[in-house]
Amino acid sequence: MATLTVRIPDDKHERLKALASHKNISINKLMEELSTQALAEFDSEVRFMAFASTGNKDKGLKILNKLDKHFGS
Numbered sequence: 001m002a003t004l005t006v007r008i009p010d011d012k013h014e015r016l017k018a019l020a021s022h023k024n025i026s027i028n029k030l031m032e033e034l035s036t037q038a039l040a041e042f043d044s045e046v047r048f049m050a051f052a053s054t055g056n057k058d059k060g061l062k063i064l065n066k067l068d069k070h071f072g073s
Contacts, residue, residue: 006031 008016020030052060 011042017027020027023030025033
């Protein structure tokens with residue numbers, strides 16, 4: 001396991017400590033959870049972009065237009 005030192009403003013550090021306390025976890029565990037969430041979001045975006053690059057834009061827009069008409073947007 002690696003150690004990471006991060007410099008953040010004192011007020012943000014206090015808020016993170018309060019959040020960790022509210023969740024009854026350590027600030028280390030909170031940072032692990034937040035980094036896991038950020039990586040999952042990034043991985044989802046990368047997968048979406050890879051999938052989208054193989055798709056057909058016109059077909060996708062046609063489907064979105066059909067959904068808009070159906071749901072009244």
